[in-house]
Amino acid sequence: xxxxxxxxxxxxxGRGDADAFGALVEKHQxxxxxxxxxxxxxxxxxxxxxxxxxxxxWRAIARYDPSKAFRPWLMQIVVNAARDLRRxxxxxxxxxxxxxxxASRDNPAREAGDIDLGERLRAALAxxxxxxxxxxxxxxxxxxxxxxxxxxxxxxxxxxxxxxxHGRRALRRVLSTVKEEWDE
Amino acid sequence: MNEHSPFESAPDDQLxxxxxxxLPTPFGGVFVNxxxxxxxxxxxxxxxxxxxxxxxxxxxxxxxVAALAGWGLKVFGSADEVETAASTSxxxxxxxxxxxxxxxxxxxxSSADAP
Numbered sequence: 001x002x003x004x005x006x007x008x009x010x011x012x013x014g015r016g017d018a019d020a021f022g023a024l025v026e027k028h029q030x031x032x033x034x035x036x037x038x039x040x041x042x043x044x045x046x047x048x049x050x051x052x053x054x055x056x057x058w059r060a061i062a063r064y065d066p067s068k069a070f071r072p073w074l075m076q077i078v079v080n081a082a083r084d085l086r087r088x089x090x091x092x093x094x095x096x097x098x099x100x101x102x103a104s105r106d107n108p109a110r111e112a113g114d115i116d117l118g119e120r121l122r123a124a125l126a127x128x129x130x131x132x133x134x135x136x137x138x139x140x141x142x143x144x145x146x147x148x149x150x151x152x153x154x155x156x157x158x159x160x161x162x163x164x165x166h167g168r169r170a171l172r173r174v175l176s177t178v179k180e181e182w183d184e
Numbered sequence: 185m186n187e188h189s190p191f192e193s194a195p196d197d198q199l200x201x202x203x204x205x206x207l208p209t210p211f212g213g214v215f216v217n218x219x220x221x222x223x224x225x226x227x228x229x230x231x232x233x234x235x236x237x238x239x240x241x242x243x244x245x246x247x248x249v250a251a252l253a254g255w256g257l258k259v260f261g262s263a264d265e266v267e268t269a270a271s272t273s274x275x276x277x278x279x280x281x282x283x284x285x286x287x288x289x290x291x292x293x294s295s296a297d298a299p
Binding site for chain 2: 018021022025026029030033034037038047050051054055058059117118119121122125136137139140141142143146161164165168171172175
């Protein structure tokens, strides 16, 4: 789907075409859910936030400017929805590292030396401040430009560079450790 | 992997792929259906809300029309009474003993001349 196709779909959605909006949801749902997860660190909460983001986008789509890229506009709404949800559910927020450690303790496969890269990366992500998590996920996993991330998060581009740098350092450490374990 | 340069401006493909694997988004179709179901639910609810909004506006408009109709009936219904009051005004002025104006005298003279 090109940017022009997206603009056309967004224009149709703006005229009330739910099917056109459905196509946009289908295209961007994975990214929206990952970005929401980077903020909330909980899969169900992330899906709730992504859904809320899409519904907010639907309500606001008549105000979307088709001359601008759709994806950052949508992600801005999803990030806001995820942050709102985190504020509302702060009570529910548990220490993610503890939960991962508990899961590891209860997992015999882990004791036997089984390596779950995904779980370790999620645990490493959880150690990062939210802004670093978002920056590295948006930049490396979702392919956003640093300038786009800066605009999306409302921070200077230099801060994004710094966040990506520090975030990557922690995550790369995990990757290299797992590689070493695989090589042994 | 490029080791830790703060000036890196290209995405790290290996790290990006590992992150996408680590943050899976299963049941994409289910998620899309869920969002669209909520969207349709909101649309139908907003249609109900729209109707509810029109109901109150309609009620207000109907009340206004009824009030205007009442006022109109009152005004135009009393027009005959006004006419009657005007036609008796000469006689009543004379009976009351007050000094009638020139128009009243002329009107009474013209009516007296009439066959």
